[in-house]
Amino acid sequence: MKLYTSVGPNPRVVKMFLAEKGIDLARVTVDLGVGENRQEAYLKLNPAGQTPALELDDGSYLSEITAICEYIEERHPSPPLIGATPEERAAARMWTRRVDIMICEPLANGFRYGEGLQIFQNRIRCLPEASAGLKAVAHDGEKWLEGQLSGPWIAGDRFTLADILLFAFIDFGGVVGQPLDPGLSKLNAWFARVKERPSAAASA
Incomplete structure (x- = not known):
């Protein structure tokens, strides 16, 4: 591959x-x-x-x-990052889909239509008037997730693709004008835990 x-x-x-x-x-x-x-x-x-x-x-x-x-x-099923059982896989896919739609997509497009407009305007259809609203949507998603976190990881006790996806986008948001709200204490603690993993530095 x-x-x-x-x-x-x-x-x-x-x-x-x-x-x-x-x-x-x-x-x-x-x-x-x-x-x-x-x-x-x-x-x-x-x-x-x-x-x-x-x-x-x-x-x-x-x-x-x-x-x-x-x-x-x-x-390469081990270690499982989606799941080893149908139930685990379904939960990881559910949370991956949620964070993608509610946070990652609006965060990315808020950047593309805002700070990244000069880069993207000749490559994709851009809606600069939507940038601020999309950033607000991403922030709303982060606030919603703050209330849902009940374990060390997004899917509870298991580190999954949902954590990897959200970490990559929140870390990106921090350098393109969409920093993580410091008032979201559980989400900030989660972000710090993910950042400590060797894979976070290896993928940067």
């Missing part, structure tokens, strides 16, 4: 997932600064023009971070 990667929170999710698994894949760095991900060569392997993408041993390609992580989990 080979990972096509770049800077940004989405590639970091897969890199952190791999680090937690102890898997070292060959990597190709895609230069987002010059728009390499929107050029013909890269679009042939990922028509969506996004990173990361995973080249499989049969020469086919996977994109979308949750699909990539699901595939890696099936190929």
Whole structure:
């Protein structure tokens, strides 16, 4: 397998997932600064023009971070980062979906339509008037999650893909004008715990 990667929170999710698994894949760095991900060569392997993408041993390609992580989990089930039972897998997928929709997506688009507008305006449809509202939506999601945390990790006692996904995006938010609200004490404590994991530094 080979990972096509770049800077940004989405590639970091897969890199952190791999680090937690102890898997070292060959990597190709895609230069987002010059728009390499929107050029013909890269679009042939990922028509969506996004990173990361995973080249499989049969020469086919996977994109979308949750699909990539699901595939890696099936190929390398230990340690389980989605789950070892149907119940564990369902819970991890539920929380991954929640944090993605409620926090990660609005946070990312708030940046793309705001501070990142000069980068993205010629690559995707941007709605600069929506930036502030999307940032508020992400903050609302963080406040909601604060009230849901009942264990050390998002899914309770198990460290899962949901933790990796949210960590990558909240850490990114901290450097693009969307810092974590210091008043969210449980979420800040969770973030500190994740940051202490070796995979957090290995994926940075």
